Amino acid sequence: MDFSFLxxxxxxxxxLLNALGMLPIFISYTARETKEVQRIVAFFVSLTVLGLLVIFMLVGTPMLNFFGVTLNSFRIAGGILLLIIGINIVNGKGTNTTDSLSDKQEDKKSNLIEAKSVYSQIVIPMAMPLLVGPGVIANVILYASEAEKIHKGTAFELIPVTAFVTFLVFLVLASGxxxxxxxxxxxxxxxxxxxxLFVAAIGVQFMVTGVIDIFTSQIMPELSKIK
Structure with a gap:
């Protein structure tokens, strides 16, 4: 496959993943955790992002078609979720950490247990839809389609690049x-x-974009037929 394409x-x-932009939000969720726990959580989140990207890359279009969901509907739903999350963060409800640093055990076993607990609380929305949002999903599906139709390759050839990008995301989050x-x-x-506030604004933008796309691609053609 063409190197420039990859x-x-x-x-x-x-x-599109915008890990740097999402870093302050990740920190807000893990602010009271030790450095080791934060890194483990960053690893879990990055691994989840990789899994989601590969899934949407390989079966994204069939999956949406199977559930009868358009990308614009997915974008609007993600926008509503982001709006709610953004409001909670602005109101100081974004962090779900519990114990202080002095109360935490330093051994690896307790760090892993604590990291799993934090991860279970923040995987939604951190991994999806903040990192893997509708724009990322659309981009992955588009490139997978172009890889097969235009560049005579397969979507599997994009996986190493995806893994490398996900590793960069991990490095960014681990620097929290x-x-x-x-x-x-x-x-x-x-x-x-x-x-x-920006998360809420991104959510509103997702909804606006979805509504506009639905109007221009579905409603406008129908109105033109009536005229």
Whole structure:
């Protein structure tokens, strides 16, 4: 397969995942965790992102067709979810951490247990729809289709690039403690609420885009037929 095609896919995918933009939100969810726990959670989230990307890459279109769901409907539903999440973050309900650092055991077993607990609480919305949103899903499905129809390859050839991009996402999320120390508690709280506002705005944008696309692709043609 053409290297430039794979390169463009990787760059576009990393840009759409927007791990850097989602980092403050990830920190807000894991602010009270140890560095080791935060890294394990980052690994779990990144692994989930990889799994979701591969699934949508290979069976995205058939899956949506099977459930009778259009990408625009998926975009609107994701937008509603993001709007609710953004409002909760702005109101200070975005973090679900419990114990303070002094109460946490430092051994690997307790870190893993704590990481699993945090991961189960934040996998939705962190992995999806914040990282793997409708735009990412559409991009993956589109490139998988082009790989087969235009470049005479298979969607499987995109998986190594996807794995590399996901590894970059892990590195970004795993650097959370460094940024947390830089911002401090007050800075982190302010950043959390600002990012919550952006999450809500992204949700509204998803809904607006979905409604406009449905109107232009379905309603407008029907109205033109009536005229």
């Amino acid at each position: 390169r463009n896919f990787g760059i576009t995918l990393f840009a 403690k460094s940024l947390q120390r830089l911002l401090g508690n007050i800075g982190l709280s302010i950043t959390q609420r600002v990012m919550g």
